[in-house]
Amino acid sequence: MSFVTVRDLFQSYGGRPILERINLEVEEGEFVSIVGASGCGKSTFLRLLLAEEQPSRGDIRIAGAEPAREPGRERGVVFQRYSVFPHMTVRENIVAGDSFTRPLGRFFGAARRAALRRADETLARIGLAHVADAYPATLSGGMQQRLAIGQALTARPRILLLDEPFGALDPGTRLSMHDFLTELRAQTGMTVFMVTHDLEEGFKLGDRVIVFDKPRWDPTDPEAYGATITYDFDARNGGIPFQTIKEETHVLRPA
Amino acid sequence: MRLINRRPGRVLTAFLAALPFVLVMLAYMVGSDIRLAENPSDKLMPAPAQIAATAERLLTEPDRRSGRILFWYDTAVSLKRLAIGVGLAASTGLIFGLLIGLLPHIRATFSGFVAVISMVPPLALLPILFIVFGLGELSKVVLIVIGITPFLIRDLSQRTLEIPREQIVKAETLGASTFTIALRVALPQVLPRLIQSVRLSLGPAWLFLIAAEAIASDLGLGYRIFLVRRYLAMDVILTYVIWITLLAFMIDWALKVLARRAFPWTGASL
Numbered sequence: 001m002s003f004v005t006v007r008d009l010f011q012s013y014g015g016r017p018i019l020e021r022i023n024l025e026v027e028e029g030e031f032v033s034i035v036g037a038s039g040c041g042k043s044t045f046l047r048l049l050l051a052e053e054q055p056s057r058g059d060i061r062i063a064g065a066e067p068a069r070e071p072g073r074e075r076g077v078v079f080q081r082y083s084v085f086p087h088m089t090v091r092e093n094i095v096a097g098d099s100f101t102r103p104l105g106r107f108f109g110a111a112r113r114a115a116l117r118r119a120d121e122t123l124a125r126i127g128l129a130h131v132a133d134a135y136p137a138t139l140s141g142g143m144q145q146r147l148a149i150g151q152a153l154t155a156r157p158r159i160l161l162l163d164e165p166f167g168a169l170d171p172g173t174r175l176s177m178h179d180f181l182t183e184l185r186a187q188t189g190m191t192v193f194m195v196t197h198d199l200e201e202g203f204k205l206g207d208r209v210i211v212f213d214k215p216r217w218d219p220t221d222p223e224a225y226g227a228t229i230t231y232d233f234d235a236r237n238g239g240i241p242f243q244t245i246k247e248e249t250h251v252l253r254p255a
Numbered sequence: 256m257r258l259i260n261r262r263p264g265r266v267l268t269a270f271l272a273a274l275p276f277v278l279v280m281l282a283y284m285v286g287s288d289i290r291l292a293e294n295p296s297d298k299l300m301p302a303p304a305q306i307a308a309t310a311e312r313l314l315t316e317p318d319r320r321s322g323r324i325l326f327w328y329d330t331a332v333s334l335k336r337l338a339i340g341v342g343l344a345a346s347t348g349l350i351f352g353l354l355i356g357l358l359p360h361i362r363a364t365f366s367g368f369v370a371v372i373s374m375v376p377p378l379a380l381l382p383i384l385f386i387v388f389g390l391g392e393l394s395k396v397v398l399i400v401i402g403i404t405p406f407l408i409r410d411l412s413q414r415t416l417e418i419p420r421e422q423i424v425k426a427e428t429l430g431a432s433t434f435t436i437a438l439r440v441a442l443p444q445v446l447p448r449l450i451q452s453v454r455l456s457l458g459p460a461w462l463f464l465i466a467a468e469a470i471a472s473d474l475g476l477g478y479r480i481f482l483v484r485r486y487l488a489m490d491v492i493l494t495y496v497i498w499i500t501l502l503a504f505m506i507d508w509a510l511k512v513l514a515r516r517a518f519p520w521t522g523a524s525l
C-alpha cells in the first residue's frame with residue numbers, strides 16, 4: 001500500500017462541486033507538483049490533505065492510518081503568505097517549531113538553551129543566521145519563505161504541503177529557493193506536495209506533475225462540474241523519462 | 256499640483272498644528288475682554304489671568320476644613336476609579352474577546368448576546384447601579400465597566416478573528432494545543448490591539464466617570480465641577496476641565512508610547 005492514498009475524493013461547497021472523484025497514490029519520498037487553472041481547487045485539495053477541512057465524500061489516508069480530523073504535526077505546511085508568526089523574531093519562529101508542543105508553548109532553562117542552539121543551527125543551514133533577531137516583517141519575501149520552510153521542517157513532518165510557496169518571488173530568488181528546497185529534500189527525504197502556477201517549476205522540482213482540470217464542461221453553467229486529476233506526468237529527468245535511451249545502442253554519441 | 260499631493264514643510268506643519276489652539280485662545284480672550292468691559296463683575300468668561308490665579312490657588316492651597324489640597328485629592332480619587340474600571344473592563348474584554356474569537360462554541364453562545372448588550376445605553380442603567388450597589392465607589396467603577404466592556408469584547412473578538420487563518424493552521428501543524436495557540440499566537444497579536452481599543456474607550460470611560468461622580472459622590476473631579484456650578488465659578492470649572500483634558504491626553508500618549516515600546520514587531524502599523 002502506498003504512503004498517501006486518496007480514494008474517491010469529492011468536495012463541494014454549498015452544493016457547488018469543486019473536486020470530483022480524485023484518486024491518487026503517492027509513495028513515501030515522492031515530490032508531487034500540482035498545477036491547474038486558477039480556482040479549480042488546488043488549494044482546496046491541499047486543505048483536504050492537511051485535514052483543515054473534511055471532504056464531502058471519500059478519504060485520505062497516510063501510511064494506512066485513519067483519516068485525520070484536524071491538522072497535526074505529521075503534515076507541515078507553507079502558504080504563499082502569513083506562514084510565519086509576525087510577533088516572534090526569526091529565531092523564535094524556528095524555536096516555535098519545537099516548543100509549541102510544550103504545555104505553555106515554551107521551553108525553559110536548559111531545554112530553552114538547547115532549543116536556541118538547535119534553532120541557530122537551522123538558521124545557519126537555511127542562511128538566515130544574520131537576521132536571527134529581526135522580525136519577519138523586516139525580511140524580504142524570499143527570506144520569509146525560507147523561514148517558513150525552515151520552521152515547518154523543524155517539526156519533522158512526514159509530508160510537506162506547499163501552496164504556491166514561491167508565487168510572490170522574483171525569478172532570481174525563485175531559482176535560489178529551488179536549490180534550497182532540493183537540498184533540504186535530499187537531506188530529509190520527505191514527501192512533498194507543491195501547488196504552483198509555474199509549469200517549469202513543477203517539472204523541475206517534482207517527481208510527478210498532476211494536473212487538475214474539469215473533465216466535463218457545461219457551457220451554459222461552467223460551475224456545474226468539479227475538477228479532477230486529468231493528467232499525471234512522470235517528471236523525473238525533466239519530465240521526459242521516455243526519451244532517455246535505455247539500451248546500449250553502440251552508436252557514436254557526441255562526447 | 257493636486258491638493259492631495261501638496262505637503263506642508265516642517266515649520267509650516269508646526270505652525271498649522273498650533274494655529275487652532277492659538278485661535279481658540281484668542282477668541283476666548285477677545286470674548287472675555289468684551290464681556291468684562293461691559294460688566295466688570297461678569298462671571299461667565301473670566302479673564303485668563305484670573306483663571307491662572309484660581310488655578311494656582313486650587314493647586315497649592317489646602318482646604319480650610321480638611322487641610323487637604325482638594326484638587327490633588329479629587330484627581331487621585333478619580334484616577335483610581337478610572338484605573339480600576341478600565342483595568343477590569345480591559346481584562347474582561349481581552350479574555351472574552353480571545354474566547355469568542357478562537358472558540359466557535361463560545362462565539363455561537365455569546366456574540367449575539369454581546370451585540371445586543373452593547374446597545375444598552377449605560378447611563379440609563381445608572382439608577383439601577385445606584386440602587387443595587389449603593390452610592391459608594393462600587394457603582395462608579397461598575398458604570399465604567401458596563402459602559403466600555405461590550406465595546407472592548409466586540410473589538411477584541413473581531414481582532415482575534417482577523418488573525419490570518421494560515422497562522423492558526425500553521426500553529427496546529429506545529430502541534431500546538433488550543434491553549435498554546437491562544438497563549439502564543441493569538442494573545443501576543445491581540446495585546447497591541449487591546450491598547451488601541453483601551454485608548455479609544457478612554458473617552459467614554461471619562462464620560463461615565465464624570466457622570467457618576469456628578470450625580471452621587473463627595474469627592475472626585477466630576478463631583479467638584481458640578482459642585483461649583485452652583486456658584487457659577489467658571490474659573491474653577493475651566494481649571495478642572497483643562498486639567499481633565501490634559502490628564503486624558505497624557506494617558507492616551509503614554510499608552511501610545513507603551514504600545515510602540517512593548518510591541519516592536521508591529522512596526523509603523525500602530
Ligand SMILES: Nc1ncnc2c1ncn2[C@@H]1O[C@H](COP(=O)(O)OP(=O)(O)OP(=O)(O)O)[C@@H](O)[C@H]1O
Nearest residue numbers: 013014018036037038039040041042043044045197
Ligand atoms: N470555504 C469555501 N467556501 C466556499 N467556496 C470556496 C471555499 N474555499 C474555496 N472555495 C471555492 O472553491 C474554488 C476553488 O478554490 P481554490 O482556492 O481551491 O482554487 P485554486 O485552484 O487554489 O486557485 P488559485 O490558483 O487561484 O489559488 C473557488 O471557486 C473558490 O471560490
Ligand SMILES: [Mg+2]
Nearest residue numbers: 042043044163
Ligand atoms: Mg490556491
